[in-house]
Amino acid sequence: MALNGIQIFKLTPKKNCKECGCPTCMAFSMKVAQGAMKIEQCPHMSEDAIASLSEATAPPMKTIKIGTGDGEFTLGGETVLFRHEKTFVSKTRYAVALCTCMDDAAVDAKIKEIPKVDYERIGERMYAELVYVNCSEDADAAKYTALVEKAAGIGRTLVLGCTDPEIAKAALAVCKDSKPVLNGANASNYEAMNAVAAEAGVVLGVSGKDINELYDTVAALEKLGNKNLVLDVTGADLKETFANAVLVRRAALKDQDRTFGYPSIVNTVKIAKGDVHMQAALASLFTMKYGSIIVMEQMTYAEALPLYGLRQNVFTDPQKPMKVEPGIYPLNGADENSLVVTTVDFALTYFVVSGELERSGVPLNLVINDAGGLSVLTSWAAGKFSGNSISKFIIENVEPKVKCRKLLIPGKVAVLKGDLEAKLPGWEIIVGPREAVQLVKFLKDMQA
Amino acid sequence: MPFNQKPQKFNAKINTVTIGSGDKTVALGGNSTFPFYSFDAPTENTAKVGVEITDMGLEGVSEGIKAYYEGATTMADIAKKAAAMEGADFVALVLEGGDPNGENKSVDELIAIVKEVADAVDCPLVVEGCKNVEKDAELLPKVAEVLQGRNVLILAEKEENYKAIGAAAGLAYNQIVGAESAVDINLAKQLNVVTTQLGVNAQKIVMNIGSACAGYGYEYVVSTMDRIKGAALGQNDNMLQMPIITPVASETWGVKEASASEADMPEWGPQDERGIDMEIMTAAADLAAGSDAVILRHPQSVATISKMIKALA
């Protein structure tokens, strides 16, 4: 049972020394309870207190870091099974697969293809963060190492799929500084693989012929002192893989079974080889249910556009809605003479409204200012989408750039009309429809 | 110590609602686990896949879909091909042309199409309105009337028009009532409560709890479904135990990522592929969160999602 802030506070020295970086012991305790800080960060905590607390406050699922620099990613650290219970913290990361079984032309094509998908969506860079390099059974160290080097060339963090300790060792020699994952430990080789991973200082991926073997192998590795693991839950088929992914996560979070408290790898290439549409379906399925790394044959725009959108949604904090950057967004080829439309910066509202506005085909300048990331009525009620805030933004940012002096406001805040007229002399304030779906017709009628 | 697998057992289950008549029926719902958790308890009914067609024929659909329906000239032809699609469990006819802000087809005109489609196929049918609450209140009771005996699912009543549609579909003409709310567990429940208060049998209601395209506020869909299934199974809340149907195609094919032509967005690649994956990924996520049925448009999406469902069963 996790401790709450008050219980933790009782064990602190209560000195408010600020050495942990928090102004008070109370603030520190609350952060520890939230999992935002570790109990060890208090320099004055007694040994006994740390011992009793670290067990109680240790997260049920470990946070594992892979990669370096821009390519460093955090996996795991989840505390809930459903996002509404709190939030999911570590995004699923996607790996495009390369294999020694592919011919050179195919490998080259893939390597050329991967960097093409790289774009931004609501402040987040979207691209295949990882490359999975698979070593097929017939490959030797030279061939595998050559492929790994080639893959490393595009600068993505690698996941090495290799169960031969010697080959793995050779491959790690050329890439270990970039902190790849070595996915290859199993019941028969775990001791050797553990030594290879430990020597290279990389995260070790563990698999098993079934969930019980996986469990036993993890337990054995933990006994050897390795708690820097990810679990490859891929089974013989989809059904087994899905069961593994759910059971592993549920055992860790619901039943507090720490042996399964690690991030997961799901390899869709193994269970849906050659079927890119099925892999797309599975990427979505395992983004929803507990895949930390998902391996796919390709990540073109067709996969990326829906998948990254889905991930962005699923991993958003339910308490903090996604926000769009304030600014003027010209739509449908708008220029300085085009009508000005405004709404809030809540990402969902923005998407729905901008979608409808685009559908109308009417050139418009969509103006977004900081409304606290709330919906129209909520931000209005909170005073964040008010005559003051809108007029200030318009005067400072829009008037210098846009000549049109007509402003369309959401119908739900018709009440702002008079206030805006007073605060924006020279502007005509038009009250729009209450719902975004009515925009197309409204704009058409306005044009007529 | 070996792994101790603890199944999550619930003493409650989702209602089983059957649509269709004669020997062509499909059963929605009926399970007592979270979606696809067949390791907790046996699966009663697998999720179902419907094929969306609209009264607008093939206007505006992507190339791949057009290709599939090649040669179909009437609504009856289209309906037959839809019913024959690999992986299809039912056909969903959307009467989008009824929208007063769009084509504004008359009720009579739409009813003629409904009859044509219903006569052409004997598979289970779902009929969706045009989303305009006033028009649907007029249109859907007529649909329920002319399809008496077919046991169709009428999508959907909303808070604003549940009386007219719920009473016609659920009371007067013995169809299945689709109850649509806007991605909020309490609104979903409230609509079920008032619908049953009208006298509609709770076992004859299917929910559309609202949908979104992946990337477009989809987190609300996930959490609403998670919570509904949690309450239905964990709390035995019988006002949330209705199966969930999610019209996916109508959400996904409208977004920029799926609808922009390759000419406009050359780096994005072929439009058809983008549309398919948007549909597939949204549907897979809906099913993972709790949909007991999804409605899709592209034959590739239907085949893939149907295959995925079967592989997980």
Add this chain to the structure above:
Amino acid sequence: MLINRIFSGNDAVFGLTQQAVEGAVSQYGADKAVGFPHTAYCLPCYYSVTGVKIKTLGDMKEALGVIRTLMTREHALDDALMSGVATALCAEFIEALKYLDGAQPYEEPCYGHLADSIIRELGVPLVTGDIPGVAVILGSAPTAKEGVDLIKSYQAQGILVTLVGGIIDQAAELGLKMGYNVRIVPLGRDVTSVIHVVSVALRAALIFGNVTPSDTASLITYTSDRVPAFVNAFKPIDDVILAAGAGAIKLGFPVISNENENIVEVPGALIACSDTADFNKVSLEARNIKIKITNIDIPVAFASAFEGEIIRRKDMQVEFDGSRIDCAELVHTKPMDEVEDHKITVIGPDVDTFEIGSKHSLAYVVEVAGKKMQPDFEPVIERKFHNYINCIEGVYHTGQRDMLRIRIGKEAFNAGFRAKHFGEVLYAQVKNEFEAVVDKCQVTIYTDPAECTRIRHKMAVPTFEKRDARLETLTDESVDVYYSCILCQAFSPSHVCVVTPERLGLCGAVSWLDAKATNELDPAGPCQVITKERVINEDLGSYEDVDEAVLKYSQGALEHVTLYSIMQDPMTSCGCFECICGIEPFSNGVVIANREYAGMTPLGMTFPEMASMTGGGVQTPGFMGHGKHFIGSKKFMKAEGGIERIVWMPKELKETVAERLNKTAEELYGIPNFTDMIGDETVAVDPETLVAFLTEHAHPALSMEPMM
């Protein structure tokens, strides 16, 4: 006397029926098929009541024996009513005999039997309220004109009118257009033809209500609750009509008549009304039928798009200003018989006698009556006036109570907007939005200055004072129930507010009265009743009832909640709380921060930091979100000692709540000017300085029992 008359009427009809059935049997034989066309329910009334389908004359003869058993003769109301049902069943037999051999006994304009398909079609508008009621008009009106006026009054309200007897010829005589499509259905000239509308009601119960035939209790519940029918019977009422009327009453349909001889009123069931012009009003009231207002009769538009319109001085025709002269707006609950629905009265000169740009007094009193109306809802309704009046195109409203200001623009005035139109808008909106509680509504608009002064000072102000006093005396102990509020579950899925009189919703926007009104107006909505019968611990404010409610409404996420403790199972918070209080261990008290405060608190956390760990429906002992108003409450963390624990608040918040807080502190602990002892950001934003300040001011928290 009434009962005897019913018995005698019943006996007469039964005798006639027996004769007719026996006559038919001897003429056609017992195997002769009998029934109505286009119905799957055989003889629908008999089938609904008994579960037996009559298919032949022989069946019918046998059934007479069953009817006989209903005709008990105890001198009691229920026996009389069952005899009424027996009369109706007899009537059905007589009518059925008319259809023997596929005969078509009814011709234009009469309909006679109505097919099943009409019922399916009719069912939907009846359920949606598009057809708000079904009137059965029976006999001949005193004059044809009176009869037709009555029919038209129902027609205008969308009510379906069925006609039996002389009224049909009276209507035809005046050329009234009749037919199902205009919702006027003449059934037949014989009194027995009334059975065709009864048949509709009973089949509706079978089709729409899923009632099992022969389950008479459910049948009667259905017709009483769901079929909004009533009978208007013109005099003379003979024993047969009276017996048939008893059948209607048994089904829940009141009978209204202008007969005044040999009759006794039965409240709510048999109602005397001497003037047929009042039939409509009396009938609707008796059957509790509410007519939806779809059109507001004013010369300018009414829409939310005009809500934000401001009328500037230069565009203004006339102004009413409560800050300068006497104005008031008021909702006043009255007994049913003292309110005349849709009566709008203007007392004083109208707007067109005022000079352009001049300032005047204005008061409007909206008098409402309703079976479920409570004076506690008055302020809830009144608060909407601002919105209603603002939605009028060219009219602008600010303020409330007696501090309102209204401007009418020149354009609205030129379009014909006058004082009475305020009444039309208020009437329509109040009736529509508060349909659940307001049955009748009348509006009086005062422009006469002396009257305005009187209304303001003699009526409005005392009412406001009384209401405020009631709010003051409303305590958690003085009420029987609390309310849940789950309005913000969209953001905070597992959060449930328990709203009590002394603890409003933590958003500060939902008081106990608001929650109560929300519950009445929208019974399946976000506010539900929570009983408080099974107390666990008075001090903590824990109840088994409350725990069960939060478990249910949080979908199992929360098991225990206390109302008065922040340490033990504190109430959860959504995201929209006005304030957060958090335990400050060094001073043994709590710090409160409000949303507007951006700076640091002595806890070492800012409001957003505290919010991030308190929100989302998660219980965080030691921290709790709440409304500003709760700070001055006697229940504020009562379990930990109450408001004495407050050691720090932002200065601005302190000033806002000072008056109430000081009053409570004085009352509870005899501490004067308690807020002077409470720190703020100008004193300290760290615990050490705060404790020094508190020590200097001898803050009581320092010497209280440790909180943890």
